[in-house]
Amino acid sequence: MATTNPAIEVAGLTKSYDDHTVLDGVDLIVPEGTVYALLGPNGAGKTTIVNILSTLLTPGAGEIRVAGFDVRREPAGVRAAIGVTGQFSAIDELLTGRENLRLMADLAHLDRTTATTSVAGMLDRFDLVDAADRRAQTYSGGMKRRLDLAMTLIARPRLIFLDEPTAGLDPRSRRDLWAIVREQVADGVTVLLTTQYLDEADQLADRIGVLDGGRLVAEGTAAELKRRVPGGHVSVQFTDAVALAAAAAAHPDASTDADALTLQVPSDGSIAGLRRLLAGLDDHGVAGLTVESADLDDVFLALTGRAAEARTAEEISA
Amino acid sequence: MSELASESRQHSVPVSHDGSERQRGAGMSTTYTVRDSATMLRRNLLHIRRYPSLSILLLAQPILFLLLFVYVFGGTLGAGLPGLPGGGDRSDYLVFITPGILFMTVASIALGTAISTATDMTTGIIARFRTLNIARVSVLTGHVLGAVIRTGLAVVIVAAVAFLLGFRSDAGLLGWLGVVGLLVLIAFSLTWLTVGMGLAADSVETASNTPMFLMILPFISSGFVPTDAMPAGLRQFAEHQPFTPMINTLRALATGAPTDSDLWLAIGWCALIALLGYLWSRRLFLRVPAK
Helix, strand or coil, X not given: CCCCCCCEEEEEEEEEECCEEEEEEEEEEECCCCEEEEECCCCXXXXXXXHHHCCCCCCCEEEEEECCEECCCCHHHHHHHEEEECCCCCCCCCCEXXXXXXXXXXXXXXXXXXXXXXXXXXXXXCCCCCCCCCEHHHCXXXXXXXXXXXXXXXXXXCEEEEECCCCCCCHHHHHHHHXXXXXXXXXXXXXXXXXXXXXXHHHHCCEEXXXXXXXXXXXXXXXXXXXCCCCCEEEEEECCHHHHHHHHHHCCCCEEECCCCEEEEECCCCHHHHHHHHHCCCHHHEEEEEEECCCHHHHHHHHHCCCCCCCHHHHHHC | CHHHHCCCCCCCCCCCCCHHHHHHXXXXXXXXXXXXXXXXXXXXXXXXXXXXXXXXXXXXXXXXXXXXXXXXHHHXXXXXCCCCCCCCCHHHHHHHHHHHHHHHHHHHHHXXXXXXXXXXXXXXXXXXXXXXXXXXXXXXXXXXXXXXXXXXXXXXXXXXXXXXHCXXXXXXXXXXXXXXXXXXXXXXXXXXXXXXXXXXXXXXXXXXXXXXXXXXXXXXXXXXXXHHHCCCCHHHHHHHCCHHHHHHHHHHHHHCCCCCCHHHHHHXXXXXXXXXXXXXXHHHHHCCCCC
16 A cells, blocks of 8 residues: 555644643554554543544644645545544434435435445445334444444545444454454555454554553554563473473573463563473473463553553453 | 445545645535535434424424413403404404414424434534535534424414414415415524524523523514503513514414515514524534534
């Protein structure tokens, strides 16, 4: 993709209300056709960034271009290029699913035939055919979210913002939604998503920005971020206490669990390190071995000094 | 998605940093104002159909007033009507207040529009509309046009009730067309005002209270008793408040009497209220949300 023409360019973005600073100098570049995840706890400023980029809020300071348009001076150009699915359901509950989609098709100024075809296609793709002529207020949470996303995508935006798209969804609905996002990406669409679910960023994003207190405290691919923090280790399980004690003596930095006959040896994840460790082990004394890299939870903890608030998501999806 | 994916993207215009794209982007809002307003009108008409209880409630108000004033107060008030030899009766009073009741029908629906606008603003879809490249004011135009249509239906029903109660007049087709035209104009202007009230309200409850004066003011006008019967002070107010020339003109048109300068005063007031209401509503809606 044309890296010379980023879909989103943000430099020195600030936003504050009275004396309360929400965004404190954010720099962000999202190349076309990639997925960028803004990861952070509640109140980190994720939604504020999305609202500014989607022209719902005026920025305090900073240079912000979306799809090549300045959000302050050319908001109409920005709006023509983007689609937004917010944290809260943006559907018309008094209308049916079909009417909601038709409304969006009309507002996207599609011609009559294209609109009808697109509405039918969206109902089909988003598994809403059976419910198409029921009022949206009767839909389940997952159906509402699917309709919401379908309404965003029917205009075929080149760039979509997804603000906590899977908040409150059951595991199956989350996976359905992830699949839809991946299809969009395969189609060349740029995605900026916010999430407090670490696994979601890991699953979907090319690059992740960790947002805390209105600042990007780290940025990179999931792998890069994991490499930046300690927490990776190799777990070796031994057949007997003697073998465990021998290995523990050879690795003074490892932690020993005598009951489970397990030794946890810190690892940087490199092959060379692993090879050195294996060379020092006796084949007959070892029952099993697991290599564990740091997960984003460790990253978050290390970067912000506290745990991410929403760990439940990992439990749900596990 | 696969068959959709093969089609070209709607907005796959190459991004450029020069002015040409900007022109196209900015131009869309004005080009599509009419189409977007029609789309929003369809949405509001669906809302009105899906939520009939509000319409029924709003319609019940003027009909109840009509029945109350004609059957409870009508005999006495009719006797006090000036210009009738030997005093009027209940049926004269029915003719006298029907224009005022038609005006209250418009006011009642306008009040409902404040409520429905305020309710609409609490829904997430309004934020979505703000992120679309559409004529933004069409969200409001949809409410206003929907309200005008709803008012038209309500007025027909209330007029039919008045006829059932015995309203008869010498007004010709032209007179009734005049009544319809003026009622539409009044509905249009009062609705822009109440849309503004709906937008300004911090809650749906507030939105249902602030336009209450629209229901009170007709009583201090020429709508229910001749202004001559009021004490000084109140009488001056009643004679000069904007609703009096509107109701006087409605009465002249509906009874086949010649219209006077009140016609132009009524049209002038409507135009002024509509303009101020429109500018106020537009400013409230286009302002960037505070949070």
